[in-house]
Amino acid sequence: MLFQIESRLKVNTVQPDATRVAEQREVRIPPEEKTLKEAMDFLRKNGFSENRLQAWFGDARLGLLGFPKPEPIPEGGFVRPKKEEVKKTSKAENRARLLRQYDSMSEKVYLKYKEDNHFFELAVMGKFAKLIGLYEEDFEKAEKKYNAPKELIAAILGIETKFGLAEADYPVFNLFMTKIQNQPRKKAKILEELADFLRLCKDYNVDPYSVKGSSEGAIFPGQYLPSTLYRKLERPESKSWEELSSFKTSIYLTAQYLMKKGATNMEGFEEAGKNFWAVYDYNGDPRYVRFVLELAQKY
Numbered sequence: 001m002l003f004q005i006e007s008r009l010k011v012n013t014v015q016p017d018a019t020r021v022a023e024q025r026e027v028r029i030p031p032e033e034k035t036l037k038e039a040m041d042f043l044r045k046n047g048f049s050e051n052r053l054q055a056w057f058g059d060a061r062l063g064l065l066g067f068p069k070p071e072p073i074p075e076g077g078f079v080r081p082k083k084e085e086v087k088k089t090s091k092a093e094n095r096a097r098l099l100r101q102y103d104s105m106s107e108k109v110y111l112k113y114k115e116d117n118h119f120f121e122l123a124v125m126g127k128f129a130k131l132i133g134l135y136e137e138d139f140e141k142a143e144k145k146y147n148a149p150k151e152l153i154a155a156i157l158g159i160e161t162k163f164g165l166a167e168a169d170y171p172v173f174n175l176f177m178t179k180i181q182n183q184p185r186k187k188a189k190i191l192e193e194l195a196d197f198l199r200l201c202k203d204y205n206v207d208p209y210s211v212k213g214s215s216e217g218a219i220f221p222g223q224y225l226p227s228t229l230y231r232k233l234e235r236p237e238s239k240s241w242e243e244l245s246s247f248k249t250s251i252y253l254t255a256q257y258l259m260k261k262g263a264t265n266m267e268g269f270e271e272a273g274k275n276f277w278a279v280y281d282y283n284g285d286p287r288y289v290r291f292v293l294e295l296a297q298k299y
Contacts, residue, residue: 029064035181042191048198056173056198061209065174068215070182099272102286113287118165127163128154128295138248142255148263151296152275153255156282157247159292160223168212168219172197172226175217193217197226204241222250222257233257257282269293 031039040053056062089097113119132139132154139150160166176194180187197217201208213219217226229235233253236243243249263278270276275296279289 030062031064031177031181035177038187039177039180039191039194043195043198046195048195048202052202056208059209061171061174062177063174064178064181065170067170067175068179068182071184095272095277098280098284098286102271102289105286105290110287110290114291117159118162119159119291128158128298131158131163132299135248135251138251142251143265145252146255146259147265148255148258148278149265149269149275149296151269151299152258152263152279152292153251154299155292155295156254156258156279157221157250158295159288161221161247168214170213170215170217171209172211172213172217172219173208175213175215179217193226196230200226200230204239204244206241220245220250220253221247222254224253224257228257229253232260254282269296 036057040057043053044050135154139154142148142153143150173194176190176197179190180194183190197211197219198208200206201211211219214223218224219226219229224233233256235253236249238244258275258278261278261281262274264274267273267275276289276293279292283289283292
């Protein structure tokens with residue numbers, strides 16, 4: 001499914017890793033019985049009916065993907081560190097570390113990031129202005145409602161959708177099942193994400209096998225994890241999946257998220273300011289943060 005912002009935003013660009021992605025999203029083998037039992041037991045405890053579980057997990061479309069690959073398990077298995085051995089860092093210490101990471105990013109690394117994501121193509125970069133023009137009224141309304149700079153909202157959604165190029169490649173249900181089996185150290189969190197994803201599907205009467213997302217299971221133009229969408233953001237009153245997944249709705253959801261993370265239209269986009277940290281909370285990649293701020297300043 002292409003995030004078709006508008007037909008005028010489309011470009012005919014072949015992603016260089018299209019073959020690799022196609023191989024990764026291909027359904028390979030059924031999940032192990034242990035994985036099925038763990039997932040179903042967890043969902044039962046979280047209130048899902050037996051009939052619904054049997055329908056979902058008995059579907060012929062259920063299967064593991066070629067991504068992510070199984071984690072190598074060390075001899076003796078994974079050992080969780082004791083609580084007293086886990087060093088806790090303060091918010092100030094964590095931000096200081098992120099700032100060092102941001103400031104030490106080389107120009108070569110940043111330019112490679114833009115090139116890899118087709119952000120160097122003039123045809124794509126020029127679409128930022130068109131994106132703003134198409135949804136100017138909604139960007140204005142979202143800024144007014146949530147006090148989040150429309151420049152940040154537009155920059156984030158432009159980058160997340162690659163200005164109309166981004167494809168949702170991975171069937172989310174099978175992706176989470178693959179992660180549960182292949183990433184045992186993250187299993188508890190992935191089970192929670194699967195449960196919230198299925199809650200959304202249930203609430204909106206959507207076939208979970210029809211929903212595709214990113215390699216992390218993020219969905220919609222704003223690339224929200226199911227837990228963020230289900231628990232942290234106020235969704236439209238409409239029970240329409242089409243409305244929920246639309247680009248227009250993502251403008252308001254993204255503005256709402258930024259507001260919750262401290263963004264404000266009373267500040268600019270300087271390093272270490274409120275808007276800087278709000279973007280970092282949206283996506284912790286310093287290259288992403290830099291490009292969002294760069295675009296926002298050109299709004």
